[in-house]
Amino acid sequence: xxxxxxxxxxxxxxxxxxxxxxxxxxxxxxxxxxxxxxxxxxxxxxxxxxxxxxxxxxxxxxxxxxxxxxxxxxxxxxxxxxxxxxxxxxxxxxxxxxxxxxxxxxxxxxxxxxxxxxxxxxxxxxxxxxxxxxxxxxxxxxxxxxxxxxxxxxxxxxxxxxxxxxxxxxxxxxxxxxxxxxxxxxxxxxxxxxxxxxxxxxxxxxxxxxxxxxxxxxxxxxxxxxxxxxxxxxxxxxxxxxxxxxxxxxxxxxxxxxxxxxxxxxxxxxxxxxxxxxxxxxxxxxxxxxxxxxxxxxxxxxxxxxxxxxxxxxxxxxxxxx
Amino acid sequence: xxxxxxxxxxxxxxxxxxxxxxxxxxxxxxxxxxxxxxxxxxxxxxxxxxxxxxxxxxxxxxxxxxxxxxxxxxxxxxxxxxxxxxxxxxxxxxxxxxxxxxxxxxxxxxxxxxxxxxxxxxxxxxxxxxxxxxxxxxxxxxxxxxxxxxxxxxxxxxxxxxxxxxxxxxxxxxxxxxxxxxxxxxxxxxxxxxxxxxxxxxxxxxxxxxxxxxxxxxxxxxxxxxxxxxxxxxxxxxxxxxxxxxxxxxxxxxxxxxxxxxxxxxxxxxxxxxxxxxxxxxxxxxxxxxxxxxxxxxxxxxxxxxxxxxxxxxxxxxxxxxxxxxxxxxxxxxxxxxxxxxxxxxxxxxxxxxxxxxxxxxxxxxxxxxxxxxxxxxxxxxxxxxxx
Numbered sequence: 001x002x003x004x005x006x007x008x009x010x011x012x013x014x015x016x017x018x019x020x021x022x023x024x025x026x027x028x029x030x031x032x033x034x035x036x037x038x039x040x041x042x043x044x045x046x047x048x049x050x051x052x053x054x055x056x057x058x059x060x061x062x063x064x065x066x067x068x069x070x071x072x073x074x075x076x077x078x079x080x081x082x083x084x085x086x087x088x089x090x091x092x093x094x095x096x097x098x099x100x101x102x103x104x105x106x107x108x109x110x111x112x113x114x115x116x117x118x119x120x121x122x123x124x125x126x127x128x129x130x131x132x133x134x135x136x137x138x139x140x141x142x143x144x145x146x147x148x149x150x151x152x153x154x155x156x157x158x159x160x161x162x163x164x165x166x167x168x169x170x171x172x173x174x175x176x177x178x179x180x181x182x183x184x185x186x187x188x189x190x191x192x193x194x195x196x197x198x199x200x201x202x203x204x205x206x207x208x209x210x211x212x213x214x215x216x217x218x219x220x221x222x223x224x225x226x227x228x229x230x231x232x233x234x235x236x237x238x239x240x241x242x243x244x245x246x247x248x249x250x251x252x253x254x255x256x257x258x259x260x261x262x263x264x265x266x267x268x269x270x271x272x273x274x275x276x277x278x279x280x281x282x283x284x285x286x287x288x289x290x291x292x293x294x295x296x297x298x299x300x301x302x303x304x305x306x307x308x309x310x311x312x313x314x315x316x317x318x319x320x321x322x
Numbered sequence: 323x324x325x326x327x328x329x330x331x332x333x334x335x336x337x338x339x340x341x342x343x344x345x346x347x348x349x350x351x352x353x354x355x356x357x358x359x360x361x362x363x364x365x366x367x368x369x370x371x372x373x374x375x376x377x378x379x380x381x382x383x384x385x386x387x388x389x390x391x392x393x394x395x396x397x398x399x400x401x402x403x404x405x406x407x408x409x410x411x412x413x414x415x416x417x418x419x420x421x422x423x424x425x426x427x428x429x430x431x432x433x434x435x436x437x438x439x440x441x442x443x444x445x446x447x448x449x450x451x452x453x454x455x456x457x458x459x460x461x462x463x464x465x466x467x468x469x470x471x472x473x474x475x476x477x478x479x480x481x482x483x484x485x486x487x488x489x490x491x492x493x494x495x496x497x498x499x500x501x502x503x504x505x506x507x508x509x510x511x512x513x514x515x516x517x518x519x520x521x522x523x524x525x526x527x528x529x530x531x532x533x534x535x536x537x538x539x540x541x542x543x544x545x546x547x548x549x550x551x552x553x554x555x556x557x558x559x560x561x562x563x564x565x566x567x568x569x570x571x572x573x574x575x576x577x578x579x580x581x582x583x584x585x586x587x588x589x590x591x592x593x594x595x596x597x598x599x600x601x602x603x604x605x606x607x608x609x610x611x612x613x614x615x616x617x618x619x620x621x622x623x624x625x626x627x628x629x630x631x632x633x634x635x636x637x638x639x640x641x642x643x644x645x646x647x648x649x650x651x652x653x654x655x656x657x658x659x660x661x662x663x664x665x666x667x668x669x670x671x672x673x674x675x676x677x678x679x680x681x682x683x684x685x686x687x688x689x690x691x692x693x694x695x696x697x698x699x700x701x702x703x704x705x706x707x708x709x710x
Contacts, residue, residue: 120704265656273621274650279657279676287655290681297689304696308703315707 011117012125019129028094029133036087036141043080044145047072048152061263063282066157067164069149071260080145081256084138084172085249086208091137092179093200095130098193099123099184100314105193109319123314127184127307134176142169160262163285168259174299175252179204181306188313207247215243230271237269251299255292262288358386359419361446361454368457372437372464373496378429380446380454384419391418392451394427398444405431435496437464465494468501470556470563472537477567480608480668481545481574487537487567491556493527500526501556505537505567508550512540525556537567545571547607573608573637575668582642587676593651594682598675602632602664603640610635610666615643618661622650625660632664653679 009017023029047069054072061067073079078086100123103109112122142165150156157165182203186196219240224232244250258264262282266274283291360383368376384390393416396405407414409427419425429446437460446454472489479485493499502524505513516536517525527533539552548571555564579602580586590596604610613632617625628644635641647660660675 120707266654270654271652274652274654277618277620277659278654279659281657283656284678287680290683290686291655293686293689297692300693301696304693304700308696308700311700311703312707315703 011115012121015112015117015121015125016129016132019125020133023095023129023133032087032091032094033137036083036091036137039077039083039087040080040141040145042077043073043083044069044148046074046077047079048149050074051153059263061261061282064158064161064164064262065155066146066149066153066161067260067262069145069153070165070168081168081172081260082253085175085252085256088172088176088252089179089204089208089249090201091134092130092176093183093197093204095133096126096180096183097187097197097200099126099130099187100317101187101191101196102193104191104319113319120311120315123184123188123311127181130180130184131173131177134180135173138169138172138176142166142172160285164259164262164288167285167289168256171252171255171259171296171299174296174303175248178248178299178303178306181303181310185306185310185313188310188317207249211247212244215240218243234269234271241268245295245298248299248302251295255295255299258288258292264288265291267291358388359384359390359392359448359451361448361452362424363454363456366454366456367459369459369461370433371461371496372433373435374433376431376433376458378431378446378456380427380429381424382417382419382427382448383424384421387421389418389420390451391416392448395447395449396429396444397447397453399431400437400442402434402436403431403442405429431458433458433460433464435464435466439463464496466496466561467494468492468499468556468558468561468563469494470554470565472565472567475565475567476570478570478572480606481541481547481571482543482576482606482669485539485541485567485569487539489535489537489554489565490532491525491527491535491563492532493529495561496529498526498528499558499561500524501558503535503554503556505539505552505554507539507552508541508545510542511545511552512538513552513554514538514540539567539569541569541571543574543576545574547571547573574606575608575610575666576604576606577610577613577635577664577666577669577671578603578605579662579664579671579673581673586673587678588647589678589680590647590649591680591682592649592653592655595646595648596677598645598647600627600643600645600662600673601640602635602643602671604635604637606669607637608668609637610668613641613664613666615645616663616665617645618663619647620650620653620658620660622652623658623660624648625662635666647675647677649677649679655679655681 050072051065051068053074054068055065070080073082100109103112109122113119146157146165179200183196183200186199187193190196190199219236222236222239224236245254254267258267262285263280265278265283289296360381362381362383363378365378370376382392382394394407394414396407399405407427407429409417409425414427417425417427439460439462442458442460444456444458446456469492470489471492472487475487477485477487491501493501503515503522505515507513514521514537515525516522516538517533525533525535537554541550550569550571552567552569553564554567555562579600582599582601588596588598600615602613602615611634613635615627615630615632617627619625625645625647628646629641632641632643645662649658656679658677658679660677661672662675663670663672
């Protein structure tokens with residue numbers, strides 16, 4: 001133990017430590033933290049005040065009372081998972097948009113690179129540090145909601161509920177990691193921090209606001225007439241759903257809904273044949289995970305892809321010049 | 323000449339007949355006339371059914387020139403035929419009639435229900451003054467009883483079956499009757515009476531009419547085999563009839579469909595087939611024949627049985643059946659209900675399975691493959707650019 005403590009840190013972890021210190025002490029992180037904390041308390045308040053009304057006699061989600069802390073709302077404030085879906089990208093963008101270009105601008109990049117370390121340590125450390133910050137933040141938030149809920153409601157979560165919440169938090173971290181990687185990618189690609197920030201925010205805005213409008217326009221244009229067969233209607237519905245699922249936020253909301261509402265059994269349109277003699281019962285966790293597996297895969301793949309591109313670009317980048 | 327002679331003879335004969343006729347006419351009422359009092363009623367011979375009440379209106383006519391006191395009695399009426407003489411609201415025994423006047427008396431005779439068919443003669447007599455013979459013809463054999471019959475008073479069946487007897491209740495009285503229906507069945511048995519398809523406890527039957535009554539006897543399920551007599555009685559305050567029904571219980575039909583372990587849930591992967599062992603048990607005391615296995619599963623699911631049909635199931639015996647359930651490829655994850663019935667003509671048993679559908683792991687592995695590919699690309703980048 002003593003030898004471990006005395007052993008000098010690996011240079012990679014030195015950079016990670018430094019990055020975390022920078023993140024945590026930066027103003028934008030504090031502002032975002034306060035924003036997220038406020039919304040988190042707001043949604044917790046609405047969910048707790050509406051918890052009593054949400055209990056219905058034949059609700060298949062009735063056994064998952066604790067999960068309602070994260071999903072119940074009376075409409076005045078969105079529930080917790082919707083807030084995370086909305087503010088998470090902003091957090092990721094805020095942590096990553098100036099990762100490389102500001103260093104380059106300040107001339108610190110070439111100074112770091114002058115140290116006897118591998119070049120990819122820097123980009124890896126930036127990513128890992130941001131991920132650690134985000135992970136800590138989300139798990140802290142999640143456990144805070146759980147703890148306060150436990151304190152106020154007095155009903156402990158079951159093992160299944162706890163696992164579902166853990167998976168939900170992991171998913172949220174993954175989702176924010178995607179936006180983090182995207183903004184790191186822009187920070188490598190664009191020399192000006194403002195450009196990369198604006199580009200990332202533009203993409204975020206596009207996907208959050210405009211993409212739905214565009215999909216709605218297309219959907220209205222290709223809507224089959226009333227005389228079309230059920231197969232055509234199904235194909236149409238599937239097409240619209242798949243168009244929406246290009247967006248990471250849609251993947252995230254699909255996945256969180258399924259994880260936090262165990263009675264969700266399918267994310268697409270269903271035929272009567274599939275519903276006939278089905279019992280409205282909650283799914284086991286494994287099945288819920290399998291149901292959102294495509295969404296998870298998509299998010300992981302998109303995150304890894306962004307990272308790979310930024311890695312490639314960074315490794316090929318001319319960093320000596322300002 | 324000859325013609326004249328014969329005409330004269332005919333005239334003589336005619337006058338002779340007229341004389342005779344007059345003699346006869348004077349002869350019969352001569353008795354009443356002699357005393358100066360005549361008893362008269364227009365309908366002296368009446369034909370009635372049993373139970374009818376007859377109202378005679380009798381006039382007592384005083385032909386004389388003095389007031390006459392006529393005592394009136396009825397003679398020759400059978401003992402059980404009640405009668406009453408009335409006049410002016412009174413029950414009368416003697417009537418006084420003014421000279422050249424008449425007085426009306428009503429005689430009410432009640433023909434009883436129970437009377438033989440035939441002619442009955444009686445007289446209204448005013449002693450020493452006159453008499454009035456009256457005849458009542460009873461048109462049919464009078465009865466006062468009830469008949470309760472069934473063409474098939476014996477039935478055989480299983481303990482859990484319902485025995486339905488068809489019986490006929492006949493009201494052979496001249497009155498409408500309300501019959502209370504009762505049965506004396508062993509304790510726990512359920513006996514119901516039905517008339518006109520409605521369950522009843524009493525029936526109203528008009529005189530000389532019949533009513534079909536269905537008697538449903540349901541023994542308790544655990545009735546032991548044997549002969550049981552069930553007397554059924556229809557009673558009114560005056561008459562009653564009983565019918566002895568006989569129920570022969572052969573045994574009970576009961577079947578149980580279950581699994582050897584009693585577990586009624588299972589997991590199935592969408593598109594896959596799952597085999598379930600079923601046991602069909604005969605828990606009754608009679609043999610069950612021709613047990614069919616049927617299923618009602620979600621749409622596009624297939625359920626097949628091996629064997630599909632059980633020909634014979636002895637009491638206490640059981641047969642193992644293999645059911646293979648094939649889930650629809652497009653079934654959504656979660657729970658579905660699959661109902662399986664074992665049906666025989668006499669009894670049936672149903673079991674509901676809760677099948678938890680799981681999605682195939684194929685797409686899961688594909689997703690993992692994609693993630694591994696992406697990570698592999700990153701690893702390749704690490705290798706290519708990382709350490710230099």
